[in-house]
Amino acid sequence: MSTPTSSDVRHVFTAFGGARCEVIVCDGNQDDASAVVADTYAFERQLTRFDARSELSRFNAAPGTRISVSPLFAELLHVCLDAYALSDGLVNVACLPALIAAGYDRTITEVRRHPTQRTPSTPRREMPALPDVLEVGNTWARIAPGCAIDLGGVGKGWLADRLCERFDNAAINLGGDVRTRGAGPNGAGWAVALCSGRVVTVGDAGIATSGTSGRRWPGGHHLIDPRTAAPARTDISAISVIAPTALHAETLAKGACLLGIGAADSWLEARGAAHQEVVRDDAAKLSRPGDRPGRSEFESDRESATIGLRERGSGQAKPRPGRSHDVSADLIR
Numbered sequence: 001m002s003t004p005t006s007s008d009v010r011h012v013f014t015a016f017g018g019a020r021c022e023v024i025v026c027d028g029n030q031d032d033a034s035a036v037v038a039d040t041y042a043f044e045r046q047l048t049r050f051d052a053r054s055e056l057s058r059f060n061a062a063p064g065t066r067i068s069v070s071p072l073f074a075e076l077l078h079v080c081l082d083a084y085a086l087s088d089g090l091v092n093v094a095c096l097p098a099l100i101a102a103g104y105d106r107t108i109t110e111v112r113r114h115p116t117q118r119t120p121s122t123p124r125r126e127m128p129a130l131p132d133v134l135e136v137g138n139t140w141a142r143i144a145p146g147c148a149i150d151l152g153g154v155g156k157g158w159l160a161d162r163l164c165e166r167f168d169n170a171a172i173n174l175g176g177d178v179r180t181r182g183a184g185p186n187g188a189g190w191a192v193a194l195c196s197g198r199v200v201t202v203g204d205a206g207i208a209t210s211g212t213s214g215r216r217w218p219g220g221h222h223l224i225d226p227r228t229a230a231p232a233r234t235d236i237s238a239i240s241v242i243a244p245t246a247l248h249a250e251t252l253a254k255g256a257c258l259l260g261i262g263a264a265d266s267w268l269e270a271r272g273a274a275h276q277e278v279v280r281d282d283a284a285k286l287s288r289p290g291d292r293p294g295r296s297e298f299e300s301d302r303e304s305a306t307i308g309l310r311e312r313g314s315g316q317a318k319p320r321p322g323r324s325h326d327v328s329a330d331l332i333r
Helices: 030-047 055-060 071-086 096-102 108-113 152-164 246-259 261-270
Strands: 009-015 019-025 134-136 140-143 170-174 177-181 190-193 199-202 205-211 236-243 275-280 306-309
Touching (some): 055 140, 177 190, 177 246
Antiparallel strands (some): 019 170, 190 306
């Protein structure tokens, strides 16, 4: 990402198991940006599945029991039910047992370093419908026996939206879930590099990338298909989606990745996506009709989303090499 102007504030940090995150604030100060970083870490501590003391872990450890939950956790569980409905059940946060069965039972760094050798078992045909196993009130929630929650990208997308909405002109990237607001530091918008390497310039928008090429380990990856309760078999290696919010984009990107190239475009259009870019599993790019296929300029995964700024007096965006692409959509400048 290019260097912000002298009046802008930028922090780059890691969170969510080592994912690259960044915040750029054009209408705030260092304290405002530092608060974003601190609140991201607080969110992670409260809702990580990798710490038995977190609220999420304590909730998962009490299946079948109606327990008190914080307002934050209750709101997120309602959001998860909304994402399930928007995605026709393709985004199902009751995927934790399937993730663990696939080998993702520790942070991705630890799994890659020491993959778990698991004895193959008879796979479940599909995961249970989320509304059938998750009950949520204003101050309580209950998960059915045999089920457990992993907030994953839904939580990151929601948080990126909430943090960015503190400002009128800012950009937040939480490990590939991006939310932008305002015209950027120079009034030309925010330049964002998508999974294909193409750069688009956006105003108020959400951008998310999903795929199978990022969080991988020998024998598996993190993208669970709820129809099989196993790592997805899809002809999409990575897909970036632009939508009104980061949460909306995250939900659509994951669902489209699971559906595959043949069904993704029409499914996304019907659910409000403004634009999408796809990288095939053989690294060949599939673009919108009328575009010519080309090779991706960098490895596409959830952590590769990049926010860039336009230099004064320049029409070139700086996140990565690649041409700027003006898309006819309200979200894209």
